[in-house]
Amino acid sequence: MIIKSNLDEIQNYLTDSSNLKGYCEKVFIPENIDEIVECIKYCYENNIPYTISGGGTGLVGGRVPFEGVLISTEKLNRILDFNSNDGTVLVEAGVVRKDLDDYLANLGYFLPPNPTETNSFVGGNIACNSSGARTFKYGTTRDYVLELDVVLPSGELVGFQRNDYNIVTNSKYHLELSSGKIIEFDIPKLPYVNTTKNTAGYYLHKGMHLLDIFIGSEGTLGTIVRAKLKVLPLPQKVVGLIIFFDNLENSLSFITETRRLSKNSFDATNGENLISARLIEFFDYNSLSLLFEDFPQIPKNSSCAVWVEQEYSPDEEFKILDAWMEHISQFTTLAEQTWIAIHEVEHRRFAEFRHLIPTRVFEIVSKTQFQKIGSDVSVHAGIFKNYYLKLVKELEASKLQYFIWGHFGNSHLHLNIIPRNEQEESLAKEIYDKHITEAITMGGTYSAEHGTGKLKRKYLEIMYGKDIVEKMKAIKLQFDPKNLLGRGILFF
Ligand SMILES: Cc1cc2nc3c(=O)[nH]c(=O)nc-3n(C[C@H](O)[C@H](O)[C@H](O)COP(=O)(O)OP(=O)(O)OC[C@H]3O[C@@H](n4cnc5c(N)ncnc54)[C@H](O)[C@@H]3O)c2cc1C
Numbered sequence: 001m002i003i004k005s006n007l008d009e010i011q012n013y014l015t016d017s018s019n020l021k022g023y024c025e026k027v028f029i030p031e032n033i034d035e036i037v038e039c040i041k042y043c044y045e046n047n048i049p050y051t052i053s054g055g056g057t058g059l060v061g062g063r064v065p066f067e068g069v070l071i072s073t074e075k076l077n078r079i080l081d082f083n084s085n086d087g088t089v090l091v092e093a094g095v096v097r098k099d100l101d102d103y104l105a106n107l108g109y110f111l112p113p114n115p116t117e118t119n120s121f122v123g124g125n126i127a128c129n130s131s132g133a134r135t136f137k138y139g140t141t142r143d144y145v146l147e148l149d150v151v152l153p154s155g156e157l158v159g160f161q162r163n164d165y166n167i168v169t170n171s172k173y174h175l176e177l178s179s180g181k182i183i184e185f186d187i188p189k190l191p192y193v194n195t196t197k198n199t200a201g202y203y204l205h206k207g208m209h210l211l212d213i214f215i216g217s218e219g220t221l222g223t224i225v226r227a228k229l230k231v232l233p234l235p236q237k238v239v240g241l242i243i244f245f246d247n248l249e250n251s252l253s254f255i256t257e258t259r260r261l262s263k264n265s266f267d268a269t270n271g272e273n274l275i276s277a278r279l280i281e282f283f284d285y286n287s288l289s290l291l292f293e294d295f296p297q298i299p300k301n302s303s304c305a306v307w308v309e310q311e312y313s314p315d316e317e318f319k320i321l322d323a324w325m326e327h328i329s330q331f332t333t334l335a336e337q338t339w340i341a342i343h344e345v346e347h348r349r350f351a352e353f354r355h356l357i358p359t360r361v362f363e364i365v366s367k368t369q370f371q372k373i374g375s376d377v378s379v380h381a382g383i384f385k386n387y388y389l390k391l392v393k394e395l396e397a398s399k400l401q402y403f404i405w406g407h408f409g410n411s412h413l414h415l416n417i418i419p420r421n422e423q424e425e426s427l428a429k430e431i432y433d434k435h436i437t438e439a440i441t442m443g444g445t446y447s448a449e450h451g452t453g454k455l456k457r458k459y460l461e462i463m464y465g466k467d468i469v470e471k472m473k474a475i476k477l478q479f480d481p482k483n484l485l486g487r488g489i490l491f492f
Pocket of ligand 1: 053219486
Protein backbone atom coordinates (compact mmCIF):
# COMPACT_ATOMS: atom_id res chain seq x y z
CA MET A 1 0.00 0.00 0.00
CA ILE A 2 1.27 3.46 -0.85
CA ILE A 3 0.85 6.10 1.86
CA LYS A 4 1.44 9.77 1.12
CA SER A 5 1.47 12.61 3.62
CA ASN A 6 3.75 15.24 2.08
CA LEU A 7 1.56 18.22 1.13
CA ASP A 8 3.19 18.51 -2.32
CA GLU A 9 2.31 14.89 -3.04
CA ILE A 10 -1.28 15.00 -1.78
CA GLN A 11 -2.27 18.45 -3.10
CA ASN A 12 -4.12 17.01 -6.12
CA TYR A 13 -6.29 14.84 -3.89
CA LEU A 14 -7.51 17.79 -1.85
CA THR A 15 -9.85 19.19 -4.49
CA ASP A 16 -12.16 18.01 -7.27
CA SER A 17 -13.73 19.57 -10.39
CA SER A 18 -15.84 21.88 -8.19
CA ASN A 19 -12.58 23.59 -7.15
CA LEU A 20 -13.42 23.21 -3.44
CA LYS A 21 -10.19 22.92 -1.44
CA GLY A 22 -9.83 20.61 1.55
CA TYR A 23 -7.29 19.05 3.88
CA CYS A 24 -6.31 15.62 5.22
CA GLU A 25 -3.47 14.02 7.16
CA LYS A 26 -2.65 11.16 4.80
CA VAL A 27 -3.67 9.61 1.50
CA PHE A 28 -3.83 5.80 1.49
CA ILE A 29 -3.54 4.13 -1.91
CA PRO A 30 -4.37 0.42 -1.45
CA GLU A 31 -3.17 -1.82 -4.29
CA ASN A 32 -5.90 -4.45 -4.03
CA ILE A 33 -9.19 -5.22 -2.28
CA ASP A 34 -7.51 -6.94 0.70
CA GLU A 35 -5.51 -3.77 1.33
CA ILE A 36 -8.59 -1.55 1.14
CA VAL A 37 -10.32 -3.81 3.70
CA GLU A 38 -7.25 -3.57 5.93
CA CYS A 39 -7.24 0.22 5.57
CA ILE A 40 -10.92 0.59 6.48
CA LYS A 41 -10.55 -1.76 9.49
CA TYR A 42 -7.64 0.39 10.65
CA CYS A 43 -9.79 3.53 10.42
CA TYR A 44 -12.64 1.79 12.28
CA GLU A 45 -10.45 0.50 15.10
CA ASN A 46 -8.69 3.85 15.51
CA ASN A 47 -11.76 6.07 15.00
CA ILE A 48 -10.20 7.84 12.01
CA PRO A 49 -12.62 9.65 9.65
CA TYR A 50 -12.02 8.79 5.98
CA THR A 51 -13.22 9.87 2.56
CA ILE A 52 -13.21 7.74 -0.57
CA SER A 53 -11.73 9.09 -3.76
CA GLY A 54 -12.43 8.05 -7.34
CA GLY A 55 -11.20 10.10 -10.30
CA GLY A 56 -11.90 13.45 -8.58
CA THR A 57 -14.12 14.68 -11.42
CA GLY A 58 -17.10 15.24 -9.11
CA LEU A 59 -18.66 18.71 -9.15
CA VAL A 60 -19.99 18.94 -5.58
CA GLY A 61 -16.87 18.46 -3.44
CA GLY A 62 -17.73 14.86 -2.40
CA ARG A 63 -14.22 13.43 -2.51
CA VAL A 64 -12.67 16.55 -0.95
CA PRO A 65 -11.69 15.67 2.65
CA PHE A 66 -11.69 18.10 5.57
CA GLU A 67 -10.27 15.77 8.24
CA GLY A 68 -8.79 12.32 8.73
CA VAL A 69 -7.51 10.40 5.71
CA LEU A 70 -8.39 9.97 2.07
CA ILE A 71 -8.52 6.46 0.57
CA SER A 72 -7.93 6.47 -3.16
CA THR A 73 -9.30 3.64 -5.31
CA GLU A 74 -6.93 4.42 -8.21
CA LYS A 75 -4.97 1.14 -8.00
CA LEU A 76 -8.11 -0.97 -8.08
CA ASN A 77 -8.06 -0.59 -11.83
CA ARG A 78 -8.44 -4.10 -13.19
CA ILE A 79 -11.08 -5.25 -15.64
CA LEU A 80 -11.55 -8.76 -14.27
CA ASP A 81 -13.88 -10.53 -16.68
CA PHE A 82 -16.09 -10.09 -19.72
CA ASN A 83 -18.88 -12.54 -20.43
CA SER A 84 -20.37 -12.34 -23.92
CA ASN A 85 -23.00 -14.98 -23.07
CA ASP A 86 -24.85 -12.71 -20.70
CA GLY A 87 -23.30 -9.38 -21.77
CA THR A 88 -21.65 -8.51 -18.47
CA VAL A 89 -18.33 -7.06 -17.39
CA LEU A 90 -16.73 -7.45 -13.95
CA VAL A 91 -14.58 -4.50 -12.90
CA GLU A 92 -12.77 -3.07 -9.92
CA ALA A 93 -13.94 0.34 -8.73
CA GLY A 94 -10.88 2.29 -9.87
CA VAL A 95 -11.18 1.44 -13.58
CA VAL A 96 -11.09 4.71 -15.51
CA ARG A 97 -14.25 5.14 -17.53
CA LYS A 98 -12.36 5.86 -20.76
CA ASP A 99 -10.38 2.60 -20.38
CA LEU A 100 -13.57 0.63 -19.86
CA ASP A 101 -15.23 2.28 -22.87
CA ASP A 102 -12.21 1.47 -25.11
CA TYR A 103 -12.03 -2.10 -23.81
CA LEU A 104 -15.73 -2.69 -24.47
CA ALA A 105 -15.68 -0.98 -27.89
CA ASN A 106 -12.92 -3.39 -28.99
CA LEU A 107 -15.26 -6.25 -28.10
CA GLY A 108 -18.23 -4.61 -29.85
CA TYR A 109 -20.02 -3.53 -26.63
CA PHE A 110 -20.75 -0.37 -24.67
CA LEU A 111 -21.95 0.77 -21.26
CA PRO A 112 -24.86 3.08 -22.16
CA PRO A 113 -24.92 5.76 -19.39
CA ASN A 114 -21.98 8.03 -20.29
CA PRO A 115 -20.95 10.93 -18.07
CA THR A 116 -19.18 13.47 -20.29
CA GLU A 117 -16.09 13.29 -18.08
CA THR A 118 -14.38 10.04 -19.14
CA ASN A 119 -11.59 10.44 -16.54
CA SER A 120 -14.09 9.48 -13.85
CA PHE A 121 -13.84 5.99 -12.31
CA VAL A 122 -16.50 3.32 -12.58
CA GLY A 123 -16.77 3.28 -8.76
CA GLY A 124 -17.36 7.04 -8.81
CA ASN A 125 -20.02 6.61 -11.51
CA ILE A 126 -21.82 4.06 -9.32
CA ALA A 127 -21.38 6.08 -6.12
CA CYS A 128 -22.96 9.09 -7.88
CA ASN A 129 -25.43 7.11 -10.05
CA SER A 130 -24.01 9.08 -12.94
CA SER A 131 -25.84 9.60 -16.15
CA GLY A 132 -25.15 11.63 -19.26
CA ALA A 133 -26.34 12.31 -22.78
CA ARG A 134 -27.44 8.76 -23.61
CA THR A 135 -29.53 8.56 -20.44
CA PHE A 136 -32.37 9.97 -22.53
CA LYS A 137 -32.76 6.55 -24.15
CA TYR A 138 -30.91 4.22 -21.81
CA GLY A 139 -31.42 5.36 -18.21
CA THR A 140 -28.80 5.86 -15.51
CA THR A 141 -25.87 3.82 -14.14
CA ARG A 142 -28.28 2.18 -11.65
CA ASP A 143 -30.02 0.35 -14.51
CA TYR A 144 -26.76 -1.46 -15.40
CA VAL A 145 -25.49 -2.53 -11.96
CA LEU A 146 -26.05 -6.26 -11.35
CA GLU A 147 -23.67 -6.94 -8.48
CA LEU A 148 -21.66 -4.88 -6.02
CA ASP A 149 -18.95 -5.74 -3.52
CA VAL A 150 -18.88 -3.16 -0.78
CA VAL A 151 -16.60 -2.69 2.23
CA LEU A 152 -18.78 -1.46 5.08
CA PRO A 153 -17.30 1.03 7.57
CA SER A 154 -16.68 -1.83 10.05
CA GLY A 155 -14.33 -3.39 7.48
CA GLU A 156 -16.69 -6.21 6.46
CA LEU A 157 -16.66 -7.02 2.74
CA VAL A 158 -20.24 -7.75 1.63
CA GLY A 159 -21.46 -8.86 -1.79
CA PHE A 160 -24.89 -7.82 -3.12
CA GLN A 161 -26.53 -9.33 -6.19
CA ARG A 162 -29.72 -8.25 -7.89
CA ASN A 163 -30.95 -11.81 -8.04
CA ASP A 164 -30.63 -12.56 -4.34
CA TYR A 165 -33.36 -11.92 -1.79
CA ASN A 166 -32.13 -8.64 -0.35
CA ILE A 167 -35.25 -6.84 -1.42
CA VAL A 168 -37.31 -4.45 0.64
CA THR A 169 -40.66 -6.23 0.56
CA ASN A 170 -42.53 -4.05 3.01
CA SER A 171 -41.31 -0.75 4.32
CA LYS A 172 -38.64 -2.31 6.55
CA TYR A 173 -35.20 -3.50 5.57
CA HIS A 174 -33.30 -6.13 7.57
CA LEU A 175 -29.82 -7.46 6.84
CA GLU A 176 -27.82 -9.83 9.02
CA LEU A 177 -24.07 -9.69 8.40
CA SER A 178 -21.75 -12.70 8.84
CA SER A 179 -20.36 -10.99 11.96
CA GLY A 180 -23.85 -11.24 13.49
CA LYS A 181 -24.38 -7.50 13.26
CA ILE A 182 -27.84 -6.44 12.09
CA ILE A 183 -28.61 -3.50 9.81
CA GLU A 184 -32.24 -2.48 9.96
CA PHE A 185 -34.09 0.56 8.70
CA ASP A 186 -37.48 1.80 7.55
CA ILE A 187 -38.09 3.22 4.09
CA PRO A 188 -39.47 6.74 4.66
CA LYS A 189 -42.12 8.04 2.30
CA LEU A 190 -40.34 10.58 0.09
CA PRO A 191 -42.19 13.40 -1.67
CA TYR A 192 -42.86 12.54 -5.32
CA VAL A 193 -40.19 13.91 -7.68
CA ASN A 194 -41.68 14.50 -11.11
CA THR A 195 -38.55 14.17 -13.29
CA THR A 196 -36.80 11.45 -15.31
CA LYS A 197 -33.55 11.86 -13.32
CA ASN A 198 -32.89 12.51 -9.65
CA THR A 199 -29.82 11.87 -7.50
CA ALA A 200 -30.76 13.94 -4.43
CA GLY A 201 -30.16 11.94 -1.24
CA TYR A 202 -30.53 8.18 -0.87
CA TYR A 203 -32.57 6.06 -3.25
CA LEU A 204 -35.34 4.78 -0.97
CA HIS A 205 -38.29 3.04 -2.54
CA LYS A 206 -40.47 0.12 -1.59
CA GLY A 207 -39.46 -2.87 -3.72
CA MET A 208 -35.89 -1.67 -4.16
CA HIS A 209 -32.97 -4.02 -3.83
CA LEU A 210 -30.42 -3.33 -1.08
CA LEU A 211 -27.67 -2.74 -3.63
CA ASP A 212 -29.72 0.23 -4.85
CA ILE A 213 -29.06 2.15 -1.66
CA PHE A 214 -25.30 2.18 -2.38
CA ILE A 215 -25.85 3.45 -5.94
CA GLY A 216 -25.94 7.24 -5.65
CA SER A 217 -24.99 7.23 -1.93
CA GLU A 218 -21.89 9.33 -2.76
CA GLY A 219 -19.46 7.45 -0.55
CA THR A 220 -21.41 7.71 2.71
CA LEU A 221 -22.58 4.11 3.34
CA GLY A 222 -19.78 1.88 2.12
CA THR A 223 -16.82 1.66 -0.24
CA ILE A 224 -17.61 0.08 -3.59
CA VAL A 225 -14.68 -2.10 -4.60
CA ARG A 226 -16.02 -4.32 -7.38
CA ALA A 227 -19.05 -4.34 -9.68
CA LYS A 228 -20.65 -6.52 -12.30
CA LEU A 229 -22.30 -4.40 -14.97
CA LYS A 230 -24.68 -5.18 -17.79
CA VAL A 231 -23.36 -3.96 -21.16
CA LEU A 232 -25.00 -3.83 -24.60
CA PRO A 233 -23.79 -4.65 -28.12
CA LEU A 234 -22.75 -1.51 -30.00
CA PRO A 235 -25.39 -0.34 -32.47
CA GLN A 236 -24.55 -1.04 -36.13
CA LYS A 237 -24.55 2.65 -37.09
CA VAL A 238 -25.03 5.98 -35.33
CA VAL A 239 -25.73 9.32 -36.93
CA GLY A 240 -25.01 12.55 -35.05
CA LEU A 241 -26.46 15.93 -36.00
CA ILE A 242 -25.57 19.35 -34.63
CA ILE A 243 -28.42 21.66 -35.52
CA PHE A 244 -28.19 25.44 -35.32
CA PHE A 245 -31.22 27.61 -34.55
CA ASP A 246 -31.82 31.27 -35.31
CA ASN A 247 -34.52 31.41 -32.64
CA LEU A 248 -34.36 30.10 -29.06
CA GLU A 249 -38.07 29.37 -28.65
CA ASN A 250 -38.09 27.34 -31.86
CA SER A 251 -35.18 25.25 -30.62
CA LEU A 252 -37.17 24.41 -27.47
CA SER A 253 -40.20 23.47 -29.56
CA PHE A 254 -37.92 21.27 -31.68
CA ILE A 255 -36.67 19.54 -28.52
CA THR A 256 -40.21 18.98 -27.22
CA GLU A 257 -41.30 17.43 -30.52
CA THR A 258 -38.12 15.34 -30.91
CA ARG A 259 -38.56 14.06 -27.37
CA ARG A 260 -42.18 13.10 -28.10
CA LEU A 261 -41.39 11.33 -31.39
CA SER A 262 -38.43 9.50 -29.89
CA LYS A 263 -40.30 8.29 -26.81
CA ASN A 264 -43.07 7.00 -29.08
CA SER A 265 -40.50 5.13 -31.14
CA PHE A 266 -39.01 3.48 -27.99
CA ASP A 267 -42.51 2.28 -27.10
CA ALA A 268 -42.99 1.09 -30.72
CA THR A 269 -46.41 2.74 -30.78
CA ASN A 270 -45.70 4.79 -33.87
CA GLY A 271 -44.61 2.56 -36.76
CA GLU A 272 -44.36 5.36 -39.33
CA ASN A 273 -42.13 7.63 -37.31
CA LEU A 274 -38.40 7.42 -38.15
CA ILE A 275 -37.18 9.93 -35.57
CA SER A 276 -35.73 8.06 -32.60
CA ALA A 277 -33.01 10.10 -30.87
CA ARG A 278 -30.85 8.43 -28.23
CA LEU A 279 -29.66 11.79 -26.93
CA ILE A 280 -30.86 15.41 -27.14
CA GLU A 281 -28.31 17.97 -25.91
CA PHE A 282 -28.59 21.77 -25.87
CA PHE A 283 -26.00 24.60 -25.96
CA ASP A 284 -27.00 28.24 -25.55
CA TYR A 285 -25.48 31.14 -27.52
CA ASN A 286 -22.97 32.01 -24.77
CA SER A 287 -21.69 28.42 -24.75
CA LEU A 288 -21.42 28.39 -28.55
CA SER A 289 -19.51 31.66 -28.49
CA LEU A 290 -16.75 29.90 -26.48
CA LEU A 291 -16.14 27.71 -29.54
CA PHE A 292 -16.12 30.30 -32.33
CA GLU A 293 -12.32 30.16 -32.57
CA ASP A 294 -11.99 26.37 -32.57
CA PHE A 295 -15.05 25.79 -34.74
CA PRO A 296 -15.24 28.78 -37.14
CA GLN A 297 -17.92 26.95 -39.15
CA ILE A 298 -20.54 27.67 -36.45
CA PRO A 299 -23.11 29.95 -38.16
CA LYS A 300 -22.63 33.39 -36.56
CA ASN A 301 -26.36 34.13 -36.50
CA SER A 302 -27.09 31.01 -34.38
CA SER A 303 -28.90 31.69 -31.14
CA CYS A 304 -28.25 28.16 -29.86
CA ALA A 305 -27.56 24.59 -31.01
CA VAL A 306 -28.95 21.12 -30.38
CA TRP A 307 -26.99 17.89 -30.74
CA VAL A 308 -28.88 14.66 -31.39
CA GLU A 309 -27.82 11.09 -32.14
CA GLN A 310 -29.79 8.18 -33.53
CA GLU A 311 -28.91 4.50 -33.93
CA TYR A 312 -29.89 2.76 -37.16
CA SER A 313 -29.09 -0.14 -39.50
CA PRO A 314 -27.02 0.63 -42.64
CA ASP A 315 -29.89 0.07 -45.12
CA GLU A 316 -31.90 2.83 -43.39
CA GLU A 317 -29.29 5.58 -43.73
CA PHE A 318 -30.89 7.71 -46.46
CA LYS A 319 -34.39 7.31 -45.05
CA ILE A 320 -33.28 8.33 -41.57
CA LEU A 321 -31.29 11.34 -42.79
CA ASP A 322 -34.21 12.53 -44.94
CA ALA A 323 -36.58 12.22 -42.00
CA TRP A 324 -34.27 14.26 -39.78
CA MET A 325 -33.75 17.01 -42.39
CA GLU A 326 -37.49 17.31 -42.92
CA HIS A 327 -38.06 17.45 -39.17
CA ILE A 328 -35.30 20.02 -38.60
CA SER A 329 -36.39 22.33 -41.44
CA GLN A 330 -39.73 22.88 -39.69
CA PHE A 331 -37.96 24.62 -36.81
CA THR A 332 -34.94 26.55 -38.12
CA THR A 333 -33.91 28.57 -41.16
CA LEU A 334 -30.36 27.28 -40.58
CA ALA A 335 -31.35 23.67 -41.39
CA GLU A 336 -29.01 23.57 -44.41
CA GLN A 337 -26.08 24.31 -42.12
CA THR A 338 -26.69 21.26 -39.92
CA TRP A 339 -23.50 19.27 -39.24
CA ILE A 340 -23.71 15.52 -39.76
CA ALA A 341 -21.47 12.83 -38.25
CA ILE A 342 -21.54 9.30 -39.57
CA HIS A 343 -17.91 8.15 -39.51
CA GLU A 344 -15.84 7.69 -36.35
CA VAL A 345 -13.63 10.73 -37.01
CA GLU A 346 -16.72 12.97 -37.33
CA HIS A 347 -18.21 11.57 -34.12
CA ARG A 348 -14.93 12.26 -32.34
CA ARG A 349 -15.07 15.89 -33.54
CA PHE A 350 -18.62 16.21 -32.14
CA ALA A 351 -17.44 14.80 -28.81
CA GLU A 352 -14.61 17.40 -28.79
CA PHE A 353 -17.20 20.13 -29.48
CA ARG A 354 -19.26 18.91 -26.51
CA HIS A 355 -16.31 18.55 -24.15
CA LEU A 356 -14.67 21.86 -25.07
CA ILE A 357 -17.53 23.93 -23.63
CA PRO A 358 -17.04 22.94 -19.95
CA THR A 359 -13.26 23.02 -20.53
CA ARG A 360 -13.41 26.64 -21.73
CA VAL A 361 -15.67 27.54 -18.79
CA PHE A 362 -13.15 25.98 -16.34
CA GLU A 363 -10.41 28.05 -18.00
CA ILE A 364 -12.36 31.26 -17.36
CA VAL A 365 -13.06 30.18 -13.77
CA SER A 366 -9.40 29.39 -13.10
CA LYS A 367 -8.49 32.98 -14.04
CA THR A 368 -10.91 34.56 -11.56
CA GLN A 369 -10.88 34.54 -7.78
CA PHE A 370 -14.55 33.57 -7.73
CA GLN A 371 -16.07 30.11 -7.78
CA LYS A 372 -18.35 29.06 -10.61
CA ILE A 373 -21.96 28.82 -9.54
CA GLY A 374 -23.28 25.73 -11.29
CA SER A 375 -26.69 24.09 -11.23
CA ASP A 376 -27.86 20.60 -12.13
CA VAL A 377 -31.61 21.11 -12.21
CA SER A 378 -34.34 19.02 -13.79
CA VAL A 379 -38.09 19.60 -13.92
CA HIS A 380 -40.96 17.83 -15.63
CA ALA A 381 -40.89 18.01 -19.47
CA GLY A 382 -44.32 19.68 -19.52
CA ILE A 383 -43.06 22.81 -17.76
CA PHE A 384 -39.45 22.81 -18.90
CA LYS A 385 -39.78 25.28 -21.78
CA ASN A 386 -41.46 27.99 -19.68
CA TYR A 387 -39.13 27.37 -16.77
CA TYR A 388 -36.10 27.79 -19.04
CA LEU A 389 -37.37 30.93 -20.81
CA LYS A 390 -38.15 32.61 -17.49
CA LEU A 391 -34.66 31.83 -16.22
CA VAL A 392 -33.02 33.25 -19.36
CA LYS A 393 -35.07 36.44 -19.08
CA GLU A 394 -33.84 36.96 -15.54
CA LEU A 395 -30.23 36.21 -16.45
CA GLU A 396 -30.27 38.60 -19.40
CA ALA A 397 -31.64 41.36 -17.19
CA SER A 398 -28.94 40.68 -14.58
CA LYS A 399 -26.04 41.18 -17.09
CA LEU A 400 -24.19 38.32 -15.38
CA GLN A 401 -21.69 36.19 -17.30
CA TYR A 402 -23.47 32.87 -17.77
CA PHE A 403 -23.45 29.71 -19.90
CA ILE A 404 -26.21 27.13 -20.17
CA TRP A 405 -26.02 23.66 -21.64
CA GLY A 406 -27.58 20.41 -20.69
CA HIS A 407 -29.31 17.14 -21.31
CA PHE A 408 -32.53 18.79 -22.52
CA GLY A 409 -33.92 15.40 -23.62
CA ASN A 410 -34.30 14.80 -19.88
CA SER A 411 -35.42 18.42 -19.23
CA HIS A 412 -32.17 18.83 -17.34
CA LEU A 413 -29.98 21.94 -17.47
CA HIS A 414 -26.66 23.15 -16.18
CA LEU A 415 -26.59 26.87 -15.51
CA ASN A 416 -23.03 28.13 -15.01
CA ILE A 417 -22.55 31.65 -13.71
CA ILE A 418 -19.03 33.08 -13.40
CA PRO A 419 -19.07 36.22 -11.26
CA ARG A 420 -16.56 38.96 -12.11
CA ASN A 421 -16.81 40.88 -8.84
CA GLU A 422 -18.34 40.61 -5.37
CA GLN A 423 -21.53 42.37 -6.36
CA GLU A 424 -22.04 39.89 -9.20
CA GLU A 425 -21.25 37.03 -6.86
CA SER A 426 -24.05 37.92 -4.48
CA LEU A 427 -26.51 38.53 -7.35
CA ALA A 428 -25.49 35.20 -8.91
CA LYS A 429 -26.13 33.37 -5.63
CA GLU A 430 -29.53 35.01 -5.35
CA ILE A 431 -30.59 34.00 -8.87
CA TYR A 432 -29.15 30.50 -8.40
CA ASP A 433 -31.05 30.02 -5.14
CA LYS A 434 -34.28 31.18 -6.71
CA HIS A 435 -33.77 28.99 -9.78
CA ILE A 436 -33.24 25.88 -7.66
CA THR A 437 -36.01 26.59 -5.15
CA GLU A 438 -38.46 27.18 -7.98
CA ALA A 439 -37.56 23.85 -9.60
CA ILE A 440 -38.05 22.04 -6.28
CA THR A 441 -41.39 23.77 -5.67
CA MET A 442 -42.57 22.54 -9.07
CA GLY A 443 -41.71 18.91 -8.24
CA GLY A 444 -38.22 19.01 -9.75
CA THR A 445 -34.75 18.33 -8.35
CA TYR A 446 -31.63 20.38 -7.61
CA SER A 447 -29.53 17.30 -8.42
CA ALA A 448 -30.35 15.41 -11.59
CA GLU A 449 -26.91 13.79 -11.86
CA HIS A 450 -24.06 15.49 -9.95
CA GLY A 451 -25.24 14.71 -6.42
CA THR A 452 -25.27 16.73 -3.22
CA GLY A 453 -21.71 16.30 -1.94
CA LYS A 454 -20.59 19.04 0.42
CA LEU A 455 -21.75 21.96 -1.66
CA LYS A 456 -25.51 21.38 -2.02
CA ARG A 457 -26.48 20.04 1.42
CA LYS A 458 -28.93 22.81 2.19
CA TYR A 459 -31.01 21.92 -0.87
CA LEU A 460 -31.45 18.32 0.31
CA GLU A 461 -33.42 19.67 3.26
CA ILE A 462 -35.35 22.16 1.11
CA MET A 463 -36.32 19.33 -1.24
CA TYR A 464 -37.26 16.60 1.23
CA GLY A 465 -37.77 18.41 4.55
CA LYS A 466 -35.89 18.10 7.84
CA ASP A 467 -37.70 14.95 8.96
CA ILE A 468 -36.72 12.92 5.85
CA VAL A 469 -33.13 14.17 6.01
CA GLU A 470 -32.98 13.02 9.67
CA LYS A 471 -34.30 9.60 8.59
CA MET A 472 -31.67 9.40 5.84
CA LYS A 473 -29.02 10.25 8.41
CA ALA A 474 -30.33 7.54 10.73
CA ILE A 475 -29.94 5.03 7.86
CA LYS A 476 -26.37 6.19 7.35
CA LEU A 477 -25.66 5.55 11.05
CA GLN A 478 -26.98 1.99 10.71
CA PHE A 479 -24.22 1.32 8.18
CA ASP A 480 -21.66 3.64 9.79
CA PRO A 481 -22.38 3.82 13.56
CA LYS A 482 -19.16 5.72 14.27
CA ASN A 483 -19.88 8.23 11.48
CA LEU A 484 -16.39 7.89 10.05
CA LEU A 485 -17.09 7.55 6.31
CA GLY A 486 -17.52 10.57 4.06
CA ARG A 487 -18.19 13.07 6.83
CA GLY A 488 -19.82 16.22 5.54
CA ILE A 489 -21.22 14.58 2.39
CA LEU A 490 -25.05 14.96 2.20
CA PHE A 491 -25.36 15.91 5.89
CA PHE A 492 -24.04 18.90 7.86
C1 LIG B 1 -16.49 18.28 -17.55
C2 LIG B 1 -17.35 17.41 -16.68
C3 LIG B 1 -18.48 16.82 -17.23
C4 LIG B 1 -19.29 16.00 -16.44
N1 LIG B 1 -20.39 15.43 -17.01
C5 LIG B 1 -21.17 14.62 -16.28
C6 LIG B 1 -22.31 14.01 -16.88
O1 LIG B 1 -22.61 14.19 -18.05
N2 LIG B 1 -23.07 13.22 -16.09
C7 LIG B 1 -22.77 12.98 -14.78
O2 LIG B 1 -23.51 12.23 -14.11
N3 LIG B 1 -21.72 13.56 -14.19
C8 LIG B 1 -20.90 14.36 -14.90
N4 LIG B 1 -19.80 14.94 -14.31
C9 LIG B 1 -19.55 14.72 -12.86
C10 LIG B 1 -18.59 13.52 -12.55
O3 LIG B 1 -17.78 13.22 -13.65
C11 LIG B 1 -19.38 12.29 -12.13
O4 LIG B 1 -20.11 12.55 -10.95
C12 LIG B 1 -18.48 11.06 -11.88
O5 LIG B 1 -19.27 9.90 -11.78
C13 LIG B 1 -17.62 11.16 -10.64
O6 LIG B 1 -16.72 10.08 -10.65
P1 LIG B 1 -15.27 10.19 -10.00
O7 LIG B 1 -14.64 8.85 -10.09
O8 LIG B 1 -14.51 11.30 -10.56
O9 LIG B 1 -15.69 10.47 -8.49
P2 LIG B 1 -15.03 11.44 -7.39
O10 LIG B 1 -15.15 12.85 -7.79
O11 LIG B 1 -13.68 10.95 -7.02
O12 LIG B 1 -16.04 11.14 -6.18
C14 LIG B 1 -17.38 11.48 -6.25
C15 LIG B 1 -18.12 10.95 -5.02
O13 LIG B 1 -18.20 9.52 -5.07
C16 LIG B 1 -17.56 8.93 -3.91
N5 LIG B 1 -16.84 7.74 -4.40
C17 LIG B 1 -15.94 7.68 -5.43
N6 LIG B 1 -15.56 6.40 -5.61
C18 LIG B 1 -16.21 5.65 -4.68
C19 LIG B 1 -16.23 4.26 -4.37
N7 LIG B 1 -15.48 3.36 -5.03
N8 LIG B 1 -17.03 3.84 -3.36
C20 LIG B 1 -17.82 4.71 -2.67
N9 LIG B 1 -17.82 6.04 -2.93
C21 LIG B 1 -17.04 6.49 -3.91
C22 LIG B 1 -16.64 10.02 -3.36
O14 LIG B 1 -16.44 9.86 -1.96
C23 LIG B 1 -17.42 11.28 -3.70
O15 LIG B 1 -18.39 11.55 -2.72
C24 LIG B 1 -18.97 15.77 -15.06
C25 LIG B 1 -17.82 16.36 -14.53
C26 LIG B 1 -17.01 17.17 -15.31
C27 LIG B 1 -15.79 17.77 -14.70
